[in-house]
Amino acid sequence: MAIKNNKSNKSTEQPRSLTKQYSFFEDVYEVVRQIPKGRVTSYGAISNYLGTKVSARMVGWAMNAAGSAKPKVPAHRVVNSKGILSAKALFPSMEGLLAKEKIKVENDKIIDFKNLFWDPAKELSID
DNA sequence: CGTGTGACCGGCG
DNA sequence: ACGCCGGCCACAC
Numbered sequence: 001m002a003i004k005n006n007k008s009n010k011s012t013e014q015p016r017s018l019t020k021q022y023s024f025f026e027d028v029y030e031v032v033r034q035i036p037k038g039r040v041t042s043y044g045a046i047s048n049y050l051g052t053k054v055s056a057r058m059v060g061w062a063m064n065a066a067g068s069a070k071p072k073v074p075a076h077r078v079v080n081s082k083g084i085l086s087a088k089a090l091f092p093s094m095e096g097l098l099a100k101e102k103i104k105v106e107n108d109k110i111i112d113f114k115n116l117f118w119d120p121a122k123e124l125s126i127d
Numbered sequence: 128c129g130t131g132t133g134a135c136c137g138g139c140g
Numbered sequence: 141a142c143g144c145c146g147g148c149c150a151c152a153c
Binding site for chain 3: 129130131132133135136137138139140
């Protein structure tokens with residue numbers, strides 16, 4: 001998947017600027033799709049993985065458009081750095097979806113978050 | 128092309 | 141420990 005290549009695409013990669021379809025949102029979506037079932041990650045972790053070119057806020061904002069993404073993005077597996085379902089208000093099905101993944105949630109907070117946490121920067125490696 | 132905005136994060140009082 | 145404040149940057153209007 002060359003996700004990491006996006007970060008260091010100098011000229012070898014196809015300029016996404018030409019095709020608006022592949023905006024940085026796609027980068028975020030791809031990472032989110034890599035999240036294993038039963039695991040979660042944070043907006044900050046994703047922004048950290050993609051690089052300084054994006055901020056955590058952008059990730060969250062990208063998720064806002066994730067609902068319109070074609071291959072469905074498991075946005076429910078993305079929470080804030082505290083393991084709180086900050087998106088639940090805008091994504092009501094979130095908790096239910098997490099439940100199907102055997103992820104325990106209490107008071108909008110993921111139980112044993114640090115254990116279920118999936119850091120793309122570590123799991124996906126840097127090659 | 129300027130301004131506002133956002134599913135965030137980390138620091139500080 | 142908790143709440144507020146500023147910074148972060150792409151995208152919509």
